[in-house]
Amino acid sequence: MSEHDEKKLDANGSSRRKFLKNSGIAAGGVVVGGALGGLIGLNDKGGDTATKDTEPEQQDQALEYFTNRADFDLLGQATERIFPEDENGPGAIGLGVPYYIDHQLAGKWGINAKDYRQGPFFDGKHNPGGEVRLGEGQEQPNLGYQSQLKYHQVYDLGIEAIEKYSQATFNEKFTALDGEKQDEVLVALENDEVDIAGIKSSFFFNILRQSTLEGAYADPLYGGNKDMQGWKMKEYPGVQLSYTNEQVESEEFIEIKPESLHNTFFN
Amino acid sequence: MVTKLPKTDVVTIGVGWTGGIIAAEASKAGLKVVGLERGPNRGTANFSMKHDELRYAIRGELMQDLSRETLTFRHKSSQRALPMRQYGSFMLGNGVGGAGTHWNGMTDRYNPYDFEIRSKTIERYGEGKIADGLLIQDWGITYDEMEPYYTMFDKMAGISADETPLRGERSEPFPNPALIHGPELDLFKETTEKMGLDPFIIPAANNSQPYKNPDGQQIAACQMKGFCERFGCEYGAKASPNVTVVPTALKTGNFDLRPHSEVVEVLHKDGKATGVIYVDTRTGERFEQPAEIVAITSYTFNNNRLLLNSNLGTPYNPETGRGTVGKNYCYQVIVGTDGFFDDRKFNTAIGSGGLGATLDNFNADNFDHTDLDFLHGGTVIINQPGKRPIENNQVPPGTPKWGKEFKKQSLKYYNRLLNVHTYGAVMPHVNNYLDLDPTYKDVHGNPLIRMTFDYSETDRKRGHFLNNQTKKIMQEMGATHVSENESVEHYDITTYQATHNTGGVIMGADPETSAVNNYLQMWEADNVFVVGGSAYPHQSGYNATHTLAALAYRASEGIIKFSKDGGKLA
Numbered sequence A: 001m002s003e004h005d006e007k008k009l010d011a012n013g014s015s016r017r018k019f020l021k022n023s024g025i026a027a028g029g030v031v032v033g034g035a036l037g038g039l040i041g042l043n044d045k046g047g048d049t050a051t052k053d054t055e056p057e058q059q060d061q062a063l064e065y066f067t068n069r070a071d072f073d074l075l076g077q078a079t080e081r082i083f084p085e086d087e088n089g090p091g092a093i094g095l096g097v098p099y100y101i102d103h104q105l106a107g108k109w110g111i112n113a114k115d116y117r118q119g120p121f122f123d124g125k126h127n128p129g130g131e132v133r134l135g136e137g138q139e140q141p142n143l144g145y146q147s148q149l150k151y152h153q154v155y156d157l158g159i160e161a162i163e164k165y166s167q168a169t170f171n172e173k174f175t176a177l178d179g180e181k182q183d184e185v186l187v188a189l190e191n192d193e194v195d196i197a198g199i200k201s202s203f204f205f206n207i208l209r210q211s212t213l214e215g216a217y218a219d220p221l222y223g224g225n226k227d228m229q230g231w232k233m234k235e236y237p238g239v240q241l242s243y244t245n246e247q248v249e250s251e252e253f254i255e256i257k258p259e260s261l262h263n264t265f266f267n
Numbered sequence B: 001m002v003t004k005l006p007k008t009d010v011v012t013i014g015v016g017w018t019g020g021i022i023a024a025e026a027s028k029a030g031l032k033v034v035g036l037e038r039g040p041n042r043g044t045a046n047f048s049m050k051h052d053e054l055r056y057a058i059r060g061e062l063m064q065d066l067s068r069e070t071l072t073f074r075h076k077s078s079q080r081a082l083p084m085r086q087y088g089s090f091m092l093g094n095g096v097g098g099a100g101t102h103w104n105g106m107t108d109r110y111n112p113y114d115f116e117i118r119s120k121t122i123e124r125y126g127e128g129k130i131a132d133g134l135l136i137q138d139w140g141i142t143y144d145e146m147e148p149y150y151t152m153f154d155k156m157a158g159i160s161a162d163e164t165p166l167r168g169e170r171s172e173p174f175p176n177p178a179l180i181h182g183p184e185l186d187l188f189k190e191t192t193e194k195m196g197l198d199p200f201i202i203p204a205a206n207n208s209q210p211y212k213n214p215d216g217q218q219i220a221a222c223q224m225k226g227f228c229e230r231f232g233c234e235y236g237a238k239a240s241p242n243v244t245v246v247p248t249a250l251k252t253g254n255f256d257l258r259p260h261s262e263v264v265e266v267l268h269k270d271g272k273a274t275g276v277i278y279v280d281t282r283t284g285e286r287f288e289q290p291a292e293i294v295a296i297t298s299y300t301f302n303n304n305r306l307l308l309n310s311n312l313g314t315p316y317n318p319e320t321g322r323g324t325v326g327k328n329y330c331y332q333v334i335v336g337t338d339g340f341f342d343d344r345k346f347n348t349a350i351g352s353g354g355l356g357a358t359l360d361n362f363n364a365d366n367f368d369h370t371d372l373d374f375l376h377g378g379t380v381i382i383n384q385p386g387k388r389p390i391e392n393n394q395v396p397p398g399t400p401k402w403g404k405e406f407k408k409q410s411l412k413y414y415n416r417l418l419n420v421h422t423y424g425a426v427m428p429h430v431n432n433y434l435d436l437d438p439t440y441k442d443v444h445g446n447p448l449i450r451m452t453f454d455y456s457e458t459d460r461k462r463g464h465f466l467n468n469q470t471k472k473i474m475q476e477m478g479a480t481h482v483s484e485n486e487s488v489e490h491y492d493i494t495t496y497q498a499t500h501n502t503g504g505v506i507m508g509a510d511p512e513t514s515a516v517n518n519y520l521q522m523w524e525a526d527n528v529f530v531v532g533g534s535a536y537p538h539q540s541g542y543n544a545t546h547t548l549a550a551l552a553y554r555a556s557e558g559i560i561k562f563s564k565d566g567g568k569l570a
């Protein structure tokens, strides 16, 4: 550790120093792990580098998966109904959740890269989340994802089905519906009342809900949880590298300003 | 083409907790050990970005890549098994340290009752107490014989704890004091004490203070910031193979650690293993590694699969009950109760993986089963692990799952939620077993292991009973709302419960009913040791690792003895 960094640690108050001593990491001058490298630079959070009054650039808010803006807008509005803006703070759109989902679909999750993908696949129509039709007396619950669709295809089909259902039911584009009617479409989706080739519509709904929560609460690194507002609303402190004994044992709830991976390690 | 390498004394298949312990003990004793691990090498320096719930907890960054290999599953043998295409109920380790790299650290000894479960049950209740179809058997070892090995693990890992009422006696005090804890654990302790129960802080492998173990390895102090289960520790403060037994083995100069080396076959001739075949997962090259002793330490599923794919041992036949490999597969009954507190707020994000309070009043045979229609029980736990925001969005019963009300309530209760749950035992049943899948293959074209498993009546009843206890405790703790009891009708492979899969290569005193003796030496090939939870004849009501680690110490002793004298050790 350079002198410069020592000073930074000092300037940040005593708790870090205590943590260094208590942890045994630097015991006897021997660095036990790789963590110390991570500590350097972790203390210049906020302070003089963050310029509050200029709008931070959001270069990551562009599309790397969706090609048609209409699909992306539909997705955004659906996620907003699941996690709406309210008096607590922003909803899915304000948190950047649609960008989060776009980026995930473009990556290895979108192509199910770590899933087992060998066939045979069984009767995808009733899968997953429902019984697998394997023949008389063979129905069994709880076998998990068995469809041969990849997640990006699930999203493509799901978005297409939502649009079709809105048109058929309300004679209107999903994005033109008011919130209540959009909710009706989502309820139908949740109750398996929307036709989607290859999967039950509740499965798409559950995935959409899960992705929305991920986008709200994953580290901002992934494009959602904008300005850590998801964490702030939840009073979740994000990346904290240690808690003091007093904090652990506190009878009272302690408010802690959230930190992200970027702020902690790359700022 | 297969390149034949020079012979070694011992080869371990996998370098997780069991492989790491054997590597350390055997190499300290002067044996040359080769550790073949299919995943990458890694250590504390690789975990600096670990505060990333999406990458590690949700996407399973450190876990076995299921696109290469998984298992298949069905509830009963009349059904067709389908592959587990994604993670759910458990997560499989991959890489040096195995699942020991990303475990939580709760460290439970099994109960003295467990090791002699059949004899003790009959002694107290008569043979009629054991329901038809249950394959309950003694382990061929007693708690007193296990005790020294448990203590070896305690010292190596620097287990932090104080007292453990209603568990087996310990020969030595814990090496470190219990971790400090928050008010939620006090609430649990005070409430259950008032109910006449005996709560205590769970022994944890997350060290409460800096600790140097007997091998000279330094373990740092836990920083109480969560991210343990499914994550490596960036401080080296959680005992894992990576900061203990692996460096200890390497220090001897006798340990040759080879990551990216996936074993596909155990070679054998005339009842003796001659070595293994492995593939370099990056280049695809094949090697033969000859060895005097083969230690199969690849976790329950691959311990079974490697034996079956190598035609070593006699496969269990559920029709006739003959054969042993694949028999007595067990899991755990995990049910619990959420409590929502309107008038209290907790520091939910603060904690440590192994931190919690527990009680054993409803575990093992610590309570009278005379009027109950099940055997065994489970440990009752409240954790303080540092809960993460994507995975924790519980809302009181009756709240919608999405929309305005959901958002409001899930935000409100994130810091007002406690959970009391159980790790319940599972009794072995004739219908539950592991064998090779006839259809699905791994990336090399070898059959996957097939799990046939569901709860039997005794497991369901135990589950209901334990869920009632967790609910009662949560109500007594003063929760404003409590969740409904969970279903234990059928085993659910889609929702995470615990990576505590056991059985298939079980230990015992009789070669007719067990695959390995009490040194985990195979009855049918005496230079093969099959080490892990695969050796458990049943699953107890505890976290699974301490016992398999203790058995790895016992197996190491056996391996060292065998290398000198040969022959059957028991």
Ligand SMILES: Cc1cc2nc3c(=O)[nH]c(=O)nc-3n(C[C@H](O)[C@H](O)[C@H](O)COP(=O)(O)OP(=O)(O)OC[C@H]3O[C@@H](n4cnc5c(N)ncnc54)[C@H](O)[C@@H]3O)c2cc1C
Residues within 6 Å of the ligand: B013, B014, B015, B016, B017, B018, B019, B036, B037, B038, B039, B090, B091, B092, B093, B094, B095, B096, B097, B098, B099, B100, B101, B102, B103, B104, B105, B106, B107, B108, B229, B230, B261, B262, B263, B264, B297, B298, B299, B300, B302, B353, B354, B499, B500, B531, B532, B533, B543, B544, B545, B546, B548
């Ligand atoms: C998220 C999580 C939390 C947990 N928390 C707890 C806890 O709090 N308390 C507790 O008691 N237990 C816990 N466990 C369980 C614990 O991790 C395991 O019991 C323990 O690691 C098992 O040790 P093992 O040596 O049998 O297997 P592992 O530690 O998994 O090691 C097996 C190794 O073998 C390798 N391998 C497999 N097949 C091959 C092959 N063909 N060739 C080469 N290498 C191979 C694997 O890659 C792996 O590294 C947890 C597990 C998980 C996943």
